[in-house]
Amino acid sequence: MFSDRLWILKAAATLGLLALLFTYSHRKLADRFPPVELVALSPDSFRGHVFHLAGHRVVAADARSFQIGTSVGPFRLLTPTPPPVESYVTLNARPVGVRTLEVVDLIVHSGYGWKRPLNYGISILTVIGYLWLVRRRFRWQPQNGLIRGRY
Amino acid sequence: MPDLFTHLVAARAPGIFVRDKRIQALLVIGTFMPDIAYKGLFWVMQTRETFGAATHSFVGVLLISYLCCLFVEESIRKPGFIAFAAGGWIHILVDFIKFNLGAGSCRPLLPFSPVGFEIGWIDPENVVLLIPIDAAILAVAVLLERRFARVQQ
Numbered sequence: 248m249f250s251d252r253l254w255i256l257k258a259a260a261t262l263g264l265l266a267l268l269f270t271y272s273h274r275k276l277a278d279r280f281p282p283v284e285l286v287a288l289s290p291d292s293f294r295g296h297v298f299h300l301a302g303h304r305v306v307a308a309d310a311r312s313f314q315i316g317t318s319v320g321p322f323r324l325l326t327p328t329p330p331p332v333e334s335y336v337t338l339n340a341r342p343v344g345v346r347t348l349e350v351v352d353l354i355v356h357s358g359y360g361w362k363r364p365l366n367y368g369i370s371i372l373t374v375i376g377y378l379w380l381v382r383r384r385f386r387w388q389p390q391n392g393l394i395r396g397r398y
Numbered sequence: 399m400p401d402l403f404t405h406l407v408a409a410r411a412p413g414i415f416v417r418d419k420r421i422q423a424l425l426v427i428g429t430f431m432p433d434i435a436y437k438g439l440f441w442v443m444q445t446r447e448t449f450g451a452a453t454h455s456f457v458g459v460l461l462i463s464y465l466c467c468l469f470v471e472e473s474i475r476k477p478g479f480i481a482f483a484a485g486g487w488i489h490i491l492v493d494f495i496k497f498n499l500g501a502g503s504c505r506p507l508l509p510f511s512p513v514g515f516e517i518g519w520i521d522p523e524n525v526v527l528l529i530p531i532d533a534a535i536l537a538v539a540v541l542l543e544r545r546f547a548r549v550q551q
Contacts, residue, residue, distance in 0.1 A: 249475040254468060261465045268461060269439070272452040272508040279512050280448070299501040335523075339499050352499045356523045366526050370402035374430055377406060381423040 283348075284319045290342045297351060301337045302359070308332050326350035335359035404525055405429045407532040407539075408492045409485045414543040420474060421481045424467075428485020429492075431462050454493060454504035459486030496522040 248257075283298045303315040313329040314321045315336070323346060330336050335356045340348035356362070409429035416422040432453045439450040452458040463482035470478040494517045496503035502514015503522070520528070 251472050258468050261461055265461045268452045268509055269449050273449040275512050276448040359523055362523045362526050366401045373402040373406055384420045384423050
């Protein structure tokens with residue numbers, strides 16, 4: 248299993264198993280957690296289903312509701328405490344009408360605009376920096392298809 | 399996803415007990431792999447989020463770790479696989495700290511169950527605020543490691 252014998256076959260088989268895992272998991276998740284955009288087509292078939300929507304920008308708000316953008320246009324979310332326009336929210340909501348959902352739980356992410364890019368920036372720098380720091384522990388031997396230890 | 403500095407510290411701190419520096423590095427690289435695989439699928443291959451969800455599952459980590467260890471030389475391939483997998487599992491455990499309204503921060507039992515798990519300690523966007531604490535933990539871990547190495551000599 249860990250030898251160089253049939254290396255390419257092992258790599259191909261693992262890639263195949265990964266593709267199978269991703270496809271099967273995607274289908275399983277898609278059945279159980281349908282995309283909220285389907286509510287625009289047939290809200291009645293999703294009555295009682297709770298949708299989880301993460302990191303959506305609020306595009307409009309009034310006293311009793313707010314709107315978020317989706318790939319099929321804006322959705323209206325009913326709540327007694329609508330968040331301000333331009334804020335980012337994560338929420339659980341259930342459909343109550345065409346393109347309309349009632350909010351069950353809501354988080355408003357303060358500072359989303361700078362925290363998210365900072366997260367990605369730090370992550371990219373961390374990976375590059377760490378690989379740079381440990382580069383001397385390994386030797387690149389791409390002609391052999393391997394990363395070899397230095398000692 | 400918490401930032402990868404938090405993930406690095408979560409793997410590097412127990413990594414002080416790993417004597418072989420190469421395996422220690424693979425442990426930390428292993429903790430990067432679930433996010434690298436997930437973001438690679440999402441950004442490069444333009445897949446839906448649900449397609450990459452299994453990168454953050456125990457089975458997904460095993461397969462990714464095995465694929466990664468094939469690129470490491472044969473003599474350290476087996477411990478390398480264990481290090482990659484341990485790093486990936488540490489990644490999943492760290493992801494549990496996120497609060498995601500009960501929907502689960504990741505789905506570790508895929509493909510067997512789509513149930514999401516979370517401990518829910520912190521807003522996912524606020525994880526970057528942990529960086530000073532992470533840096534302090536990393537500094538203590540590195541100091542302990544150096545002192546431990548000196549005592550052994």
